[in-house]
Amino acid sequence: MKTHISKYIAIILIIGIVFNCSDNEFIDADPVRLTVDEALQNASVAEEMVYATYNAMLLGAYTGIHWIYATTVPSDNAIAGVSGNNKNGNVIDGIEEINGSLGSLNPVWTSHYSAITRANYVLKFVPELDNVEDNLKELYIAEARFIRAMTYFRLLRVFGGVPLVDHILTPGDADDKIVANVRVSKEELYEFIIDELTEVAAKLPTREEWDEAQLGRATSGAALGYLAKVYMYVSSDQQYNGLGEVNGKGSLENWSLCHQATLDVEALGYDLDFTYDKYGVNGGGPNMLASVAWLVYAENNVESVFEIQGNQGFANNAAPVINYYNWASSERINLGVPSDEIVKLYEFSDRRLNATIVGKNNRAYFDLTGQGTAGTRLRYFDNRLAPNREPYDFFCPKSYVTSNKNINPNAFNGQRNNKNIRTLRYADILLIRAEAANELGQTADAEATLNKIRLRAFGDNSHDYPTTDDINNILPGTGGDQLKSAIWRERRLELAFEHDRWFDLARQGRREQVTNDYLESRGMDRAYQSPKNDVFPIPIIQILLSSELLEQNPGY
Known part of the structure; x- marks a missing residue:
C-alpha cells in the first residue's frame, strides 16, 4: 500500500473545503482544487478519499513525537530523555505541572480529529457517487469507519470522553455546535466504538x-483485533475503575466477548512471527546483533494485525519514532529512553532483549543486571553501535531505521523514513486472550496461551508458567492472582515501547501506585493523583475555541 497511499492528498484539498485547522496540519501540496460537483464526477475520487483518511494517520502528532509524549514518556518503562530546555518532556516525565496548555496535547487532539473528519467525508460523499459500484462503496465506507473507530479509541485512552463527531458538521448549525463541543461519556464512546468495529x-x-x-x-x-482490545479495556475499566454498563453488559459478559473476539482473529490465520534469530541470538560475543523482527522487510508479516503504512518523506515527524534520535545529527534529542527498571526485567536469554534494548557501551547492561558478560555490546540489527549520549545508557531499537542501503534500499533520510507503525500485533491478541480466559476461569487456556508467547521469547519450554518469578513476585493490584500477575508482566515485556504500558496501568486500576513508586525511585515527588491523572487534560485552546462548551477533565 505504500506505493498507493503517498500519491493522494487529503480530502480537504480534493474538494476544496477548509476545516477549522491551520494549513500546516496537512500535507504541504499544490493540488488542483475542484468543486464538490466536479470531484464527484471523477470515478477515482472515492478511493482517493479513503487513501486520504489513511494518510491522516501519518500526521506527526498521530504517530510521532507528540504521541510519544502522551503515551510512552510518562510510563515507568521510560524517561523523557530530552534536553533540559524541552518543557514537554520534563513536565510529562515528572507528572507535576501538567495542564491544558502543555504543548503536545493539542497536536494529539487535532491530528486525531483530522483523521476522524476525513473519515466522515468518506461517509458523506461516497454513498452519493453514481459511478462507483455498490460493493466498492461498502468497502470504502467500512474502511473509513474502522479508522474512525480506532482513532476514537486512541482519544478515549488519552483524554477520556470526547466529543463524538460522526458526520460532517454544518457551520452555524446549533445542534452541530453541541456535537462538536460537548463530550460524551466513556460508556457512550465505548459503545460507539464497539458497534462500529x-x-x-x-x-x-x-x-x-x-x-x-x-x-x-x-x-x-x-x-x-481492535474489538478484542476495546473489550479488554471496557472489562478492566468496569472491574477496577467504576465504569458503568456498556451496551447493557457488565465486566464478566464483556470479558466473554473479548475472549471470543480473540478466537475469531486466530481463526483468520494469524500467527507469531519467528524472525528473532535471523542474525543470531542472545548469548554474548562482540557481534551479537539485535532482532530483525522490526526490520522494514519484516513488515506486514503473519503477526501483523494492523500497521500504519510508512511513507518516506511524507511529512515532518511522520516517522514511527520511539527514541526520537536523528542519526544524521548529533544534536537531536532522545525521546522515551528505556528506564533501568524495564531493562532489568529482561533475562539475558530472552530473545526480546535485543529487539527492545540496546546499550551505548560494553558494560551498561552487565553492570545493571549482572547478566551476560561485561564485554557484551548490545547493537542495532545492522551492527551499528548505540549512540554515546550522556547520561543515557540504553535505547530502544524498535523504531530504528538503518542507514545501510544493502539492508534497506529506502534507508534513513533525516527524520523521515518509510518504516511502518505497528499498532496491533498477534502477540497482543494472544495476551488479551490469556487475560480474558483467566478472568473467565478458563485457566488451562490462559496458561497455554501465555506459554506461546514465552516459547517464542526463550526458544524452549524452560519458562512455561509458572516460573519461580511468577510464584515469588506477584504484582500488587492483582488480588494475589498469580496467573493474572504473570500475564500483566508479560504484556510489559512483549509490548514495551509500543504505547501500551501507560494505558495498561490505567485500565488495571494501578497507575497511581506504580507511577508514584517509580517517581520516588528516581528521587522525584509522588505527584500522580488518581483519578485526575488517569487522563490528560483537554487542550486549553480547544476549550477556548468552543466558547467553553468543552468541559475540562476534573482536577485540571
Missing part, C-alpha cells in the same frame, strides 16, 4: 483477500 468486521476483506499492493488496508482481522 462489530459491524465493519463483517464487511471488510480478510488479509488474504487484499492483493499484495494493498497490504496495510483495513481487514476483518484488524477490526476483530
Whole structure:
C-alpha cells in the first residue's frame, strides 16, 4: 500500500473545503482544487478519499513525537530523555505541572480529529457517487469507519470522553455546535466504538483477500483485533475503575466477548512471527546483533494485525519514532529512553532483549543486571553501535531505521523514513486472550496461551508458567492472582515501547501506585493523583475555541 497511499492528498484539498485547522496540519501540496460537483464526477475520487483518511494517520502528532509524549514518556518503562530546555518532556516525565496548555496535547487532539473528519467525508460523499459500484462503496465506507473507530479509541485512552463527531458538521448549525463541543461519556464512546468495529468486521476483506499492493488496508482481522482490545479495556475499566454498563453488559459478559473476539482473529490465520534469530541470538560475543523482527522487510508479516503504512518523506515527524534520535545529527534529542527498571526485567536469554534494548557501551547492561558478560555490546540489527549520549545508557531499537542501503534500499533520510507503525500485533491478541480466559476461569487456556508467547521469547519450554518469578513476585493490584500477575508482566515485556504500558496501568486500576513508586525511585515527588491523572487534560485552546462548551477533565 505504500506505493498507493503517498500519491493522494487529503480530502480537504480534493474538494476544496477548509476545516477549522491551520494549513500546516496537512500535507504541504499544490493540488488542483475542484468543486464538490466536479470531484464527484471523477470515478477515482472515492478511493482517493479513503487513501486520504489513511494518510491522516501519518500526521506527526498521530504517530510521532507528540504521541510519544502522551503515551510512552510518562510510563515507568521510560524517561523523557530530552534536553533540559524541552518543557514537554520534563513536565510529562515528572507528572507535576501538567495542564491544558502543555504543548503536545493539542497536536494529539487535532491530528486525531483530522483523521476522524476525513473519515466522515468518506461517509458523506461516497454513498452519493453514481459511478462507483455498490460493493466498492461498502468497502470504502467500512474502511473509513474502522479508522474512525480506532482513532476514537486512541482519544478515549488519552483524554477520556470526547466529543463524538460522526458526520460532517454544518457551520452555524446549533445542534452541530453541541456535537462538536460537548463530550460524551466513556460508556457512550465505548459503545460507539464497539458497534462500529462489530459491524465493519463483517464487511471488510480478510488479509488474504487484499492483493499484495494493498497490504496495510483495513481487514476483518484488524477490526476483530481492535474489538478484542476495546473489550479488554471496557472489562478492566468496569472491574477496577467504576465504569458503568456498556451496551447493557457488565465486566464478566464483556470479558466473554473479548475472549471470543480473540478466537475469531486466530481463526483468520494469524500467527507469531519467528524472525528473532535471523542474525543470531542472545548469548554474548562482540557481534551479537539485535532482532530483525522490526526490520522494514519484516513488515506486514503473519503477526501483523494492523500497521500504519510508512511513507518516506511524507511529512515532518511522520516517522514511527520511539527514541526520537536523528542519526544524521548529533544534536537531536532522545525521546522515551528505556528506564533501568524495564531493562532489568529482561533475562539475558530472552530473545526480546535485543529487539527492545540496546546499550551505548560494553558494560551498561552487565553492570545493571549482572547478566551476560561485561564485554557484551548490545547493537542495532545492522551492527551499528548505540549512540554515546550522556547520561543515557540504553535505547530502544524498535523504531530504528538503518542507514545501510544493502539492508534497506529506502534507508534513513533525516527524520523521515518509510518504516511502518505497528499498532496491533498477534502477540497482543494472544495476551488479551490469556487475560480474558483467566478472568473467565478458563485457566488451562490462559496458561497455554501465555506459554506461546514465552516459547517464542526463550526458544524452549524452560519458562512455561509458572516460573519461580511468577510464584515469588506477584504484582500488587492483582488480588494475589498469580496467573493474572504473570500475564500483566508479560504484556510489559512483549509490548514495551509500543504505547501500551501507560494505558495498561490505567485500565488495571494501578497507575497511581506504580507511577508514584517509580517517581520516588528516581528521587522525584509522588505527584500522580488518581483519578485526575488517569487522563490528560483537554487542550486549553480547544476549550477556548468552543466558547467553553468543552468541559475540562476534573482536577485540571
